[in-house]
Amino acid sequence: MKPRTLYDKIWDDHVVDEQPDGTCLIYIDRHLVHEVTSPQAFEGLRLTGRKVRAPEKTLCVVDHNVPTTDRSKPNEDPESAAQIAALADNAAHFGLEYYNEFDKRQGIVHVIGPEQGFTLPGTTIVCGDSHTATHGAFGALAYGIGTSEVEHVLATQTLIQKKSKNMLVRVDNRLPPGVTAKDIILAVIGEIGTAGGTGYTIEYAGEAIRDISVEGRMTICNMSIEGGARAGMVAPDEKTYAWLKDRPKAPKGAAWDQALRYWETLRSDDGAHFDAVVTLDAANLPPLVTWGTSPEQVVAITGRVPVPADIADERKRAAAEAALRYMGLSGGEKLTDIAIDRVFIGSCTNSRIEDLRAAAALVQGKTVNAAVKAMVVPGSGLVKEQAEAEGLDKIFTAAGFEWREPGCSMCLAMNPDKLSPGERCASTSNRNFEGRQGYKGRTHLVSPIMAAAAALAGRFVDVREVR
Numbered sequence: 282m283k284p285r286t287l288y289d290k291i292w293d294d295h296v297v298d299e300q301p302d303g304t305c306l307i308y309i310d311r312h313l314v315h316e317v318t319s320p321q322a323f324e325g326l327r328l329t330g331r332k333v334r335a336p337e338k339t340l341c342v343v344d345h346n347v348p349t350t351d352r353s354k355p356n357e358d359p360e361s362a363a364q365i366a367a368l369a370d371n372a373a374h375f376g377l378e379y380y381n382e383f384d385k386r387q388g389i390v391h392v393i394g395p396e397q398g399f400t401l402p403g404t405t406i407v408c409g410d411s412h413t414a415t416h417g418a419f420g421a422l423a424y425g426i427g428t429s430e431v432e433h434v435l436a437t438q439t440l441i442q443k444k445s446k447n448m449l450v451r452v453d454n455r456l457p458p459g460v461t462a463k464d465i466i467l468a469v470i471g472e473i474g475t476a477g478g479t480g481y482t483i484e485y486a487g488e489a490i491r492d493i494s495v496e497g498r499m500t501i502c503n504m505s506i507e508g509g510a511r512a513g514m515v516a517p518d519e520k521t522y523a524w525l526k527d528r529p530k531a532p533k534g535a536a537w538d539q540a541l542r543y544w545e546t547l548r549s550d551d552g553a554h555f556d557a558v559v560t561l562d563a564a565n566l567p568p569l570v571t572w573g574t575s576p577e578q579v580v581a582i583t584g585r586v587p588v589p590a591d592i593a594d595e596r597k598r599a600a601a602e603a604a605l606r607y608m609g610l611s612g613g614e615k616l617t618d619i620a621i622d623r624v625f626i627g628s629c630t631n632s633r634i635e636d637l638r639a640a641a642a643l644v645q646g647k648t649v650n651a652a653v654k655a656m657v658v659p660g661s662g663l664v665k666e667q668a669e670a671e672g673l674d675k676i677f678t679a680a681g682f683e684w685r686e687p688g689c690s691m692c693l694a695m696n697p698d699k700l701s702p703g704e705r706c707a708s709t710s711n712r713n714f715e716g717r718q719g720y721k722g723r724t725h726l727v728s729p730i731m732a733a734a735a736a737l738a739g740r741f742v743d744v745r746e747v748r
């Protein structure tokens with residue numbers, strides 16, 4: 282048999298039908314549902330009198346709209362309250378498992394899927410959410426889909442797809458201290474650009490990927506979509522299995538052993554064909570910060586904001602000029618001279634326990650700069666509980682951070698957590714588009730330890746120099 286990539290293998294195992302033009306029907310093993318992209322899908326089922334085909338393969342949670350403050354108080358935004366109520370009603374009507382805003386298992390959809398062991402190697406996973414790529418960190422094929430596709434999956438447990446091309450991102454050597462998985466993916470996007478992955482499924486491999494934690498792999502896969510890719514994935518290994526073992530929905534006993542035998546086949550064969558290969562040297566990577574309004578507009582913390590006149594490519598120069606205007610920067614300033622107003626540690630990119638541990642270790646015994654308002658938003662109720670058991674909440678609050686309830690929060694301005702116009706934020710999230718964190722808000726994407734270090738200093742600092 283021809284050598285195949287990890288993606289080829291999972292794809293082949295899920296094709297139900299293939300048309301002569303390459304359009305396929307693929308089987309979907311897992312469907313995650315949140316409040317924003319599901320209302321019309323459920324409405325469609327109701328209007329045509331259809332049921333959910335496989336309720337046990339569907340898991341619902343609220344995350345985008347929920348306030349991250351005391352939830353026993355009424356939700357003041359009628360639109361988000363209505364969406365939350367609609368999901369509760371739809372889950373009950375269609376007989377689906379649902380984690381509401383009071384459930385300890387509630388959290389960001391891409392945090393809770395793995396946490397519950399709902400996300401498993403070799404599965405196809407979809408969600409009406411672009412960052413579904415996160416789940417690829419377990420060697421799953423995970424796609425973000427649109428609302429009409431959500432309806433299709435609910436009704437049929439299948440999805441219409443064309444196979445994409447294979448891209449290998451090989452990250453050689455190991456990360457130095459102070460440099461994280463977030464810096465790897467920012468570097469990849471800086472290199473290939475936001476359209477570089479268009480038409481591809483990316484497999485991340487190499488020594489650095491093997492060496493980092495499962496959480497770090499999730500951070501990397503999460504942002505594949507910001508590099509334009511359809512999905513991102515990492516071959517499962519001992520770390521993956523140890524991470525998933527005994528999770529509530531992971532297979533148990535003999536079923537686990539059987540699953541493991543299959544999972545161990547999930548790696549790209551020697552000689553498998555990749556249509557594109559990108560390599561990166563982790564050992565030489567510095568901490569990175571985005572300076573503009575696209576995740577590809579990224580620079581080393583030791584560097585300066587680019588001067589548009591120095592950019593040869595006309596399109597990139599125009600984009601830089603517009604971005605600098607929006608960001609209130611003139612170009613040429615040192616990154617470490619940029620003062621910040623807000624810090625957000627959270628989102629499906631960086632709100633897992635490891636992220637919070639790393640940030641807490643850095644802020645322990647120190648104080649948030651008086652000019653900065655900083656918050657930590659755990660990715661799920663279980664992450665929050667774990668962090669509190671370890672005393673991380675106390676470390677953050679003693680330093681002056683706010684400690685919140687789980688949800689998407691200030692990753693996107695769909696709930697009360699927003700930047701005010703002109704505010705500048707060091708954020709561990711994944712998107713820095715205009716208005717993403719609030720009207721006229723200014724977002725700089727960084728790793729959790731870089732965000733924590735910025736909170737203390739009131740400006741960006743090189744976390745490698747923080748003692």
Ligand SMILES: CC(C)[C@H](C(=O)O)[C@@H](O)C(=O)O
Pocket residue numbers: 317318345409410411412425693
């Ligand atoms: C609301 C949802 C559709 C959206 C997405 O798909 O990505 C959100 O999660 C985001 O990050 O912008």
Ligand code: SF4
Pocket residue numbers: 344345389390391410412628629630688689692693710711
């Ligand atoms: S945390 Fe942000 S990126 Fe992730 S699903 Fe929520 S809004 Fe989207």
